[in-house]
Amino acid sequence: MDPKQPEELPLAPWRRRLHEIIFEADTPGGKTFDVGLFLLIGISLLVVILESVAAIRSEFGDQLLQMEWIITILFSIEYVLRLISVGRPMSYALSFFGIVDLLSVLPTYASLVFTGAHSLLVIRVLRLLRIFRVLKLGRYVGESEQLWQALTASRRKISVFLFAVLTIVVVVGASMYVIEGEEHGFSSIPTAMYWAIVTMTTVGYGEITPQTPLGRSLAAVLMILGYGIIAVPTGIVTAELTDIGRGHLNTQSCPSCAREGHSPDAVFCRHCGSQL
Amino acid sequence: MDPKQPEELPLAPWRRRLHEIIFEADTPGGKTFDVGLFLLIGISLLVVILESVAAIRSEFGDQLLQMEWIITILFSIEYVLRLISVGRPMSYALSFFGIVDLLSVLPTYASLVFTGAHSLLVIRVLRLLRIFRVLKLGRYVGESEQLWQALTASRRKISVFLFAVLTIVVVVGASMYVIEGEEHGFSSIPTAMYWAIVTMTTVGYGEITPQTPLGRSLAAVLMILGYGIIAVPTGIVTAELTDIGRGHLNTQSCPSCAREGHSPDAVFCRHCGSQL
Amino acid sequence: MDPKQPEELPLAPWRRRLHEIIFEADTPGGKTFDVGLFLLIGISLLVVILESVAAIRSEFGDQLLQMEWIITILFSIEYVLRLISVGRPMSYALSFFGIVDLLSVLPTYASLVFTGAHSLLVIRVLRLLRIFRVLKLGRYVGESEQLWQALTASRRKISVFLFAVLTIVVVVGASMYVIEGEEHGFSSIPTAMYWAIVTMTTVGYGEITPQTPLGRSLAAVLMILGYGIIAVPTGIVTAELTDIGRGHLNTQSCPSCAREGHSPDAVFCRHCGSQL
């Protein structure tokens, strides 16, 4: 999912310049391109969203179709430019974003041939993920990095947690299928498992609800469990964030007094004052 | 949103006195005025709320109308006094609270001319925000300041989080619109996005629910995501509050390099090594 | 709500003994009495609960009535004994538990005279609060004290938080009443405020839901706010619990090296080894 590194073979200067504009975020040209692209993606999303509303489609259908073609052509040009500016076009074309970029222009062209292809335009929302590049700009780098670091550091604890949650969902779901049965809406084990997830995450739609005393008791236990167990991922992420924020992950020790626990930006030991 | 500073030109003594009473919170006169105003705002809110209940309106309609006029006249006097007592009346009149103060008396007067204007009285609830001044009184200052500091310190991490949440809402909303379609209540992408927010925040009204196996699976993933991801803002705010509460953000500054942010047990400045 | 202290006038030895059994928790007699009372309260609750179920009432009505009378008589004896054993009977009789104790026997006697008085037996559930004495026994003292201490320490921050939540509820409730109106179920401002609480706490019953695009947008903002803002009380309580658990509230400093931050059970300084 990373934009490809330019390959060793030197690119022609205009291609190198193009690459810089399209793939770099910290040059003036790159920034302008990014902002323009983000705007275009935002507009294309708006068009897709507005088109899905019946009242708007019936009134402004033609204008929206026009907009769609303009955006499609601009996106097509961008796709071709990307292909040209990278050293290894195939590796871009087969990357996640390469496929998304292609899929977000195809439906419009396909709609000329097939009816119905048009509804595939929704794929375009995936281009929204490109906007995450915005996090690479300026002062959000550190913040999003810290969040990511905390989530990465806790990913194993969270796996154990999810594993336990899914086991509870299977066991409770299967039990409710037997206890409540099809006449109360628990028509199969997958449905009962869906109900268990809806209940345990405290979403609680209420289209399927237990009716028997035993079913309600088990549901009550599941609710209290789901309500209390949320403490676990919260605790995990909080502990990591506290550690990261305070630089406890820094294991540098003072060369003179050997004490640890310095914050990552410390230059002098806070206990004996000698240089780190 | 801050009450304006008196301008440089000296005000007449009675206007300065008036200003002190109306805009200061820590003089005896100011305190009395604030308490009186809070009571009046409370009563005006009660009148608006009671008037909205059909049964009460039909029985006590006349008394409520009387109350409303009394309150409107008192609020009008207050508005005029505020205009008089500040040095630059326009800058108050155009401030957030200046506009709210005006808008909360206009509907009553407008109801003499237009029918229906009366329902705009609801704007009056915005005066409730004035009550937040109560936090400036006495011992809540420190507490609300700490909370505010924690929220401010974490605002960038929270922006990144909200940004991720909204991206998920758009992507899942658009997918559900395609998967479930209009016959199951996902009548447009905005509706599907509304459903995604209802589900991800674990509110779960249940007026729109997925019916197809694929839609239910995606909904289950969204629920577990929403259930687990709440750990992130919680972790952010907790980490900040823990730091603030423990003086990790203490304001001692180095006598030699003037940098702040030393841990409370630091003996030497971690930047320049001089003794604290 | 505290059991009264015996007054200065010396009680007769048998009354002092009675007082010890009934009001103390740490003597053998007191423990036996407490356990017996907890069992009796548990049984009386079970009788009240079972009696409310129509199917059980119609079949076992007579037995339950019998049980009820036995329990009422035992509770009456307990009440009289409590009155006798304390030095100042009136101050017990007028205390919270004194009134609860009286109210939990009156309905049964009243049912001899008035029909319908019987349903007041539900008051008996308040006797359940007596069971909290169990927390005074043995090893739960420290744990519940820590929790209580954390909640007490954060009560001002939590007040500020609740104050902000209620303001949001009033402002959003009043706005939704205007936006959605009576035809979509927001029949009065109190109803709309009830809906705002149901939504903001992520309960989401779904009997009242917004229908207009503007209403749904405001609801979405409220949901995300409610979803994210839960981080605040969580952060507050966590920060306090972390501090308490780690003895950071202890400000004792070492007499020889003057360092602080010792855990509350420390006898020797962990930095220089001298006695604290």
Add this chain to the structure above:
Amino acid sequence: MDPKQPEELPLAPWRRRLHEIIFEADTPGGKTFDVGLFLLIGISLLVVILESVAAIRSEFGDQLLQMEWIITILFSIEYVLRLISVGRPMSYALSFFGIVDLLSVLPTYASLVFTGAHSLLVIRVLRLLRIFRVLKLGRYVGESEQLWQALTASRRKISVFLFAVLTIVVVVGASMYVIEGEEHGFSSIPTAMYWAIVTMTTVGYGEITPQTPLGRSLAAVLMILGYGIIAVPTGIVTAELTDIGRGHLNTQSCPSCAREGHSPDAVFCRHCGSQL
């Protein structure tokens, strides 16, 4: 629930080898057996789940029945091998997993004699718990141990919390039964308690909702309580996880007095003052 230790009497070498394969997780044979067993349990679960879906059962009923018999026979062989390989077969047979292992093969055999016995196959989902052994493999040991340690360390605080929650549920449930009554769906105290749990845990199905102003006010209080009180278990678990993660519960014991629980930067024992 632990696999039994081999008894003192020496087992025949082949039985000892069998025991090693079946009960140990860290030998090559044991790992292969575990992986095979996990796959088989996964498949058996899938068969049970698919069989509960009417559409699949009617089409693939025969194939599923075949699969079920194959799995039953394999599970039976496993059960017999387990009985053979342990020193004390009875203590395995009566252990939790011994009973689950037996119960997950019985229904298939019983279905030859009784109709209906087949639906008991759902018991098989309990075999899923065996998969928790996977946590003993490799790098998840430390992570799941930390989580477990945090939950164990906070179990008393959590008991106090659950105790308080259940008291609130009983008191509010009984009150709502009286306030709302049977005509609004609160048909008995157990039903009202079920509603209180649904509301307090913020699940909010919405099949039972208060209608009277008093009932709605009490419900609003319960919601805000439930919404805010989640901070307590979260705070408890977070505080423990933070401590564990940072080695505040480190297991270094004093060489002179053998006490544990020193903070990681301690140089001297805080109990007896001798150097660590």
